[in-house]
Amino acid sequence: MSIKQKIENLEIRRADLAKGGGVKAVEKQHAGGKLTARERIEKLLDRGSFHEYDMFIRHETREFGMDDKTMPADGVVTGTGSIDGKPVAVFAQDFTVMGGSLGLMHARKITKILDYAMDMRIPVIGINDSGGARIQEGVNALAGYGEIFYRNTMASGVIPQISVILGPCAGGAVYSPALTDFVFVVENISKMFITGPEVIKTVLGEDISQEDLGGARVHAEITGNAHIYSQTEDECFEKIKNLIRLLPANNSEKAARIDTKQPESGNIGEIVPDDASAPYDVRDIVRAITDDSYFYEIQELWAANIVVGFARMDGETVGFIANQPLVLAGVLDCDSSDKAARFIRFCDAFNIPIITLEDLPGYLPGVDQEHSGVIRHGAKMLYAYSEATVPKITVILRKAYGGGYIAMNSRHLKADFVFAWPSAEIAVMGPEGAANIIFRKEIAEAENPAEVRKQKVAEYREKFANPFVAAGKGYIDAVITPGQTREFLLHALKTAKGKTTATPQKKHGIPPF
Numbered sequence: 315m316s317i318k319q320k321i322e323n324l325e326i327r328r329a330d331l332a333k334g335g336g337v338k339a340v341e342k343q344h345a346g347g348k349l350t351a352r353e354r355i356e357k358l359l360d361r362g363s364f365h366e367y368d369m370f371i372r373h374e375t376r377e378f379g380m381d382d383k384t385m386p387a388d389g390v391v392t393g394t395g396s397i398d399g400k401p402v403a404v405f406a407q408d409f410t411v412m413g414g415s416l417g418l419m420h421a422r423k424i425t426k427i428l429d430y431a432m433d434m435r436i437p438v439i440g441i442n443d444s445g446g447a448r449i450q451e452g453v454n455a456l457a458g459y460g461e462i463f464y465r466n467t468m469a470s471g472v473i474p475q476i477s478v479i480l481g482p483c484a485g486g487a488v489y490s491p492a493l494t495d496f497v498f499v500v501e502n503i504s505k506m507f508i509t510g511p512e513v514i515k516t517v518l519g520e521d522i523s524q525e526d527l528g529g530a531r532v533h534a535e536i537t538g539n540a541h542i543y544s545q546t547e548d549e550c551f552e553k554i555k556n557l558i559r560l561l562p563a564n565n566s567e568k569a570a571r572i573d574t575k576q577p578e579s580g581n582i583g584e585i586v587p588d589d590a591s592a593p594y595d596v597r598d599i600v601r602a603i604t605d606d607s608y609f610y611e612i613q614e615l616w617a618a619n620i621v622v623g624f625a626r627m628d629g630e631t632v633g634f635i636a637n638q639p640l641v642l643a644g645v646l647d648c649d650s651s652d653k654a655a656r657f658i659r660f661c662d663a664f665n666i667p668i669i670t671l672e673d674l675p676g677y678l679p680g681v682d683q684e685h686s687g688v689i690r691h692g693a694k695m696l697y698a699y700s701e702a703t704v705p706k707i708t709v710i711l712r713k714a715y716g717g718g719y720i721a722m723n724s725r726h727l728k729a730d731f732v733f734a735w736p737s738a739e740i741a742v743m744g745p746e747g748a749a750n751i752i753f754r755k756e757i758a759e760a761e762n763p764a765e766v767r768k769q770k771v772a773e774y775r776e777k778f779a780n781p782f783v784a785a786g787k788g789y790i791d792a793v794i795t796p797g798q799t800r801e802f803l804l805h806a807l808k809t810a811k812g813k814t815t816a817t818p819q820k821k822h823g824i825p826p827f
């Protein structure tokens with residue numbers, strides 16, 4: 315064969331493999347509203363940047379009639395490319411090839427790309443669309459998953475890991491996404507569960523659809539397993555690109571600084587209502603502070619009583635954590651503590667300063683919360699804030715009561731700066747509850763208990779429910795006007811750039827998982 319023929323032969327072979335599982339399987343994939351693995355990669359990465367590796371991988375299974383079965387690329391497309399010029403490693407399971415099922419070589423391709431991403435210290439994006447362990451390959455398939463989980467764990471906190479669920483992801487397969495930093499799901503396409511509807515029907519006799527059991531909304535709203543929800547695959551890819559733009563490539567870098575504009579902060583002083591128990595959307599305050607009024611929210615639909623996400627301040631990425639008075643008055647509970655703690659640890663691992671906006675009446679009381687382990691879950695936040703060594707700045711907007719005051723990055727957990735607005739109320743508990751307890755006798759014995767209660771509440775509020783008692787003790791560094799917030803934050807971020815914090819030497823701590 316001449317060299318020219320050999321080159322032609324290579325091109326034919328490549329084109330053949332790129333067809334995946336063939337025309338019929340691709341048609342079925344499209345009919346289900348799904349793109350193919352290669353189409354997805356094309357949409358996600360910079361045009362023409364993708365370089366595919368291990369295309370010619372062949373499985374070596376002989377059992378169950380597998381000897382003569384060809385599986386192009388063994389059902390997973392792997393390689394490297396870029397997003398906005400930033401290198402990323404990618405794998406995308408190809409459902410058109412034996413349902414994207416994972417066998418030994420398929421797993422090896424994934425572990426190879428994870429190893430490469432770790433060696434090169436670049437983010438990795440995994441697109442999951444698979445029937446799970448390739449049944450014919452038996453224990454080799456299970457081994458493959460274990461090898462992936464191990465690498466996900468080793469890479470955690472070193473490189474950003476993004477999982478995209480664009481099809482089924484069932485059984486133990488779900489644990490790779492669960493070990494990564496951000497899980498993206500798409501309406502009607504994503505399905506995640508440990509045991510599917512058929513097993514549930516057999517074991518428990520319960521009927522449930524795949525969608526109701528583990529669809530995109532279920533994981534974005536109820537379980538919190540998903541971080542970013544989209545209506546379509548295209549929307550999902552745009553959101554992944556925006557996230558990559560905000561993140562550093564690894565834990566020894568900072569996210570790239572970009573040119574930005576001032577926010578539209580016109581009415582920042584009018585967002586918090588005069589009535590201390592009236593709700594407002596704390597995201598309006600975030601957007602009144604951040605560059606371009608931009609906010610990339612994480613887990614928007616789950617545990618919405620706390621808001622977490624990324625923004626930029628003077629062009630640099632920061633993480634925001636804010637109580638949301640619009641939902642459950644912004645209380646902390648099991649889920650919101652988990653959500654915040656995880657986000658704090660991500661920011662800390664990747665050198666992203668944390669800004670905390672505080673307005674909460676405390677932890678949610680109730681048997682349900684106590685029995686769900688609010689002590690353990692709530693402790694996660696204390697742990698995460700205390701352990702974080704990135705710059706940590708708090709602004710108390712309104713209520714900072716009880717345990718909530720401490721948990722929301724107080725001075726006592728080693729916040730670098732704590733600022734408070736004049737509307738801040740810092741106390742062991744809200745004025746109504748406090749007056750009822752400490753003046754119980756006086757109120758009960760009064761001729762007009764309602765009038766006395768009102769007086770005592772006002773007295774308590776006057777004395778404690780303001781920022782000046784805490785400021786007088788140095789727990790707050792400055793009482794500032796809403797209009798000064800951005801300027802104070804920018805200044806604090808600038809002065810904290812060279813922050814160094816010594817933490818005790820240890821192998822690792824024992825967070826209250």
Ligand code: HXC
Nearest residue numbers: 412413415444445446447448449456459482484485486487
């Ligand atoms: C081998 C598989 C497969 C698998 C799908 N296929 N899953 N082959 N091993 N796990 C094949 C099908 O036989 C079919 O081949 C092709 O892929 C497309 O699948 P369909 O069933 O036609 O697709 P669809 O109707 O869309 O259904 C998708 C599905 C279903 C719901 C995912 O395929 C399914 O239930 N698969 C099995 C799921 C499962 O039990 N996996 C094992 C989980 S246990 P042909 O040749 O007909 O086109 C597990 C343990 C991991 O993963 C533990 C890790 C620690």
